[in-house]
Amino acid sequence: GAxxxxxxxxxxxxxxxxxxxxxxxxxxxxxxMFWYRQFPKQSLMLMAxxxxxxxxxxxxxxxxxxxxxxxxxxxxxxxxxxxAHPEDSSFYICSAREGTGSPDTQxxxxxxxxxxx
Amino acid sequence: GQQVMQxxxxxxxxxxxxxxTYCNSSTTLSNIQxxxxxxxxxxxxxxxxxxxxxxxxxxxxTFQFGEAKKNSSLHITxxxxxxxxxxxxxxxxxxxxxxxFGDGTTLTVKP
Numbered sequence: 001g002a003x004x005x006x007x008x009x010x011x012x013x014x015x016x017x018x019x020x021x022x023x024x025x026x027x028x029x030x031x032x033m034f035w036y037r038q039f040p041k042q043s044l045m046l047m048a049x050x051x052x053x054x055x056x057x058x059x060x061x062x063x064x065x066x067x068x069x070x071x072x073x074x075x076x077x078x079x080x081x082x083x084a085h086p087e088d089s090s091f092y093i094c095s096a097r098e099g100t101g102s103p104d105t106q107x108x109x110x111x112x113x114x115x116x117x
Numbered sequence: 118g119q120q121v122m123q124x125x126x127x128x129x130x131x132x133x134x135x136x137x138t139y140c141n142s143s144t145t146l147s148n149i150q151x152x153x154x155x156x157x158x159x160x161x162x163x164x165x166x167x168x169x170x171x172x173x174x175x176x177x178x179t180f181q182f183g184e185a186k187k188n189s190s191l192h193i194t195x196x197x198x199x200x201x202x203x204x205x206x207x208x209x210x211x212x213x214x215x216x217x218f219g220d221g222t223t224l225t226v227k228p
Contacts, residue, residue, distance in 0.1 A: 002162075032214065043220040044160070044205070049213075057214075093159055104209040104216060105150055108159045 003027055004096050006109030013084055014117055021079045021112045023094030029074035030096035034106060035067070038091045050077050084116040119144050119210050123219035131227050136193040138222035140206035147209055149182060149189045150216070155202040196226050 003026040013019050023033060032051050036044040048069050050056040056069035066088075068080040077096075081088055091113050095106035120143040130136050140149065148167045152160040164173055166182035166189060173180045177200075179192045193200055203221040210217050 034215065041223070044218050046215060046218075049215050051214075095160075104148055104207075105162055105165055106152075106160075106207070106216065107162060108152075111159045 002098065002107040004030075004094065004107045004109040006094055006112055008112060009110060010113040010115075012115045012117065015085050016083055018080055018082045019084055019114060021081075021092055021094070021114075023077045023079070023096070023109050025075045025096040025098075025107070028096075028098045030077075030098065031074070032097040033071055033077040034095045034097070035069060035077075035079050036093045036095065038093060038111075040091075044093065047079075081114065084114070086116045089114055089116045119208070119217045121206060121208055121217045121219040123206060123222050125222055126220065127223050127225075129225045129227065130196050132198060133195050136196050136200070136224055138191050138204050138206075138224075140189045140191075140219050142187045142208050142217075144208075145186050147186075147211065149186075150207045151180060151189075151191055152205045152207065153202050154205065154221070158202075160205060193224075196224070198226050198228055200224060201226050 005024045007022045035047045046059050047062045048056040048058045050069050050071040052071050052074050058064045071077040091111050093111040095108045122141045124139050150165045151163040154160045164180050169186050170184045171182040177194045181190045203223045205218050205221045207216040207218045
């Protein structure tokens, strides 16, 4: 149980284009989803917290107009990187929190490796 | 704000040696989670500790939660090459509805 999928697993795009990343909880309803960014050999950097049906809460320094987050259902959250630039190249990982049992436990998706040319 | 610190940042051991990573929080935690991220992979949930002084074991892995619920440790006995990866601890930042992750300890094992 507690499987989270992420799509696509990798994407290469041209500078100036937008990229949408999907995060799905496959066998549970996720009350909260999180989006992280991770640079090589570095820790997880939380970008935003997303609750179903409400606006995402962004961490300080994360541009909400550049990283659009939509959490339309209890099983799906999307992150859209708008007008991507090479400095946006990174490993983006989502996680989902079930909210019952171990309410603080996060289940991570496999990540999306974004390369902006 | 809440800070979660992990030491060491890196640990290189010979296969068969033991390994320990320590996690310290600036605030008292209601619980703590441990995750493992293999090279090129994503974090995978290992365990959650809730009670003061709690000790849990998973085969060669032993997890402890401090009496004051501000620190935790992960100990691996007789490391194997399959243990390589980065181990993260995380504690809930309940006021913000999120968790604070430590920077992780990266373990490499020489066969």
